[in-house]
Amino acid sequence: MAIVETCQSKTNTTPDFPMGWFSVSRSHELAVGEVKEVQAFDRELVLYRTRSGVPVLQDAYCPHLGANLAVEGRVVGESVRCPFHGWRFGTDGKCVEIPYCDEIPERARIRTWHVEEKNGEIYVWFHPENTAPQWGLPDLPELGDPKWTTPRYTEFLVPAHVQDIAENSCDPIHFQYVHRQPDVPPSEVTIEENGRILHLNSDMSNAEFPSHLHATVYGPGFALVRNTYGPNAEMIMYNSAQPINPNETRMRWTLIVNREIEDLAGDDVMRGIIDGLSDDYPIWANKVHKHRPVFCKGDQTLVTFRKWVRQFYPQQKEAV
Numbered sequence: 001m002a003i004v005e006t007c008q009s010k011t012n013t014t015p016d017f018p019m020g021w022f023s024v025s026r027s028h029e030l031a032v033g034e035v036k037e038v039q040a041f042d043r044e045l046v047l048y049r050t051r052s053g054v055p056v057l058q059d060a061y062c063p064h065l066g067a068n069l070a071v072e073g074r075v076v077g078e079s080v081r082c083p084f085h086g087w088r089f090g091t092d093g094k095c096v097e098i099p100y101c102d103e104i105p106e107r108a109r110i111r112t113w114h115v116e117e118k119n120g121e122i123y124v125w126f127h128p129e130n131t132a133p134q135w136g137l138p139d140l141p142e143l144g145d146p147k148w149t150t151p152r153y154t155e156f157l158v159p160a161h162v163q164d165i166a167e168n169s170c171d172p173i174h175f176q177y178v179h180r181q182p183d184v185p186p187s188e189v190t191i192e193e194n195g196r197i198l199h200l201n202s203d204m205s206n207a208e209f210p211s212h213l214h215a216t217v218y219g220p221g222f223a224l225v226r227n228t229y230g231p232n233a234e235m236i237m238y239n240s241a242q243p244i245n246p247n248e249t250r251m252r253w254t255l256i257v258n259r260e261i262e263d264l265a266g267d268d269v270m271r272g273i274i275d276g277l278s279d280d281y282p283i284w285a286n287k288v289h290k291h292r293p294v295f296c297k298g299d300q301t302l303v304t305f306r307k308w309v310r311q312f313y314p315q316q317k318e319a320v
């Protein structure tokens, strides 16, 4: 008797979270002494900035009776204090004080995540086996350079797995069908010698504003897109992802342009990004993640992406 295969659904096909750097906040959105709740990797986390200015990201639930440190917890010097019974935890996660007891149990600690603050954002390193960062964050020398504008920011909650969003930028064919480009821009995907950094080059000369697009993808959560319209007419869009759960990802965009085109590119470009994401939205909100897509010969850039992305799932034996 034939057995009916399990049906694919949105909840049973998404892969785990890939390893890499992901953003959890803009730097300016976390003041000294501020405590915030952050959802990432299907977990509740607490993000705070100590009195000396260090950002700290830890598991949100207190090991004592499980209060959420992010909700009415307080920064005290270089520690966070639980709102329930006042236990305090240091930046390494160890309990440093129980106000009504001299002896601190060995297990009174919370997990501390590796964070780094750079390029105006706070990033967390995620690895399913909890290893130390295996590579650093890229520099963005144009940020703060007087030849470039001050950054503009936007963000968007995307109803999709972080990998599917990254895949979108290696999918020039959908530019025509979803984003109403006049045709499929000739594109090439290459991978750096280290195997980790992926480049997409697209010739957008048929677009409304003809340009050359060069996307550098540093990992599933991190990409930089450089659009060149001509000499001294360049725009950089930098995006970082916060995987909230397997089906929801917060995307943060930062835009800078060189001064020569300052008056031409700005709010319109930001609106363009949001419009572009709105085009993708109904697809993302309703698609499933395909572990083993059926590809045709014309899908070369997607095939390259899928081979490349596997390295970010060291624990997963099957295709992602």
Ligand code: FES
Binding pocket: 062, 063, 064, 065, 066, 067, 082, 083, 084, 085, 086, 087
């Ligand atoms: S639950 Fe945190 S101190 Fe009791």
Ligand SMILES: [Fe+2]
Binding pocket: 168, 174, 178, 179, 276, 280
């Ligand atoms: Fe898209």
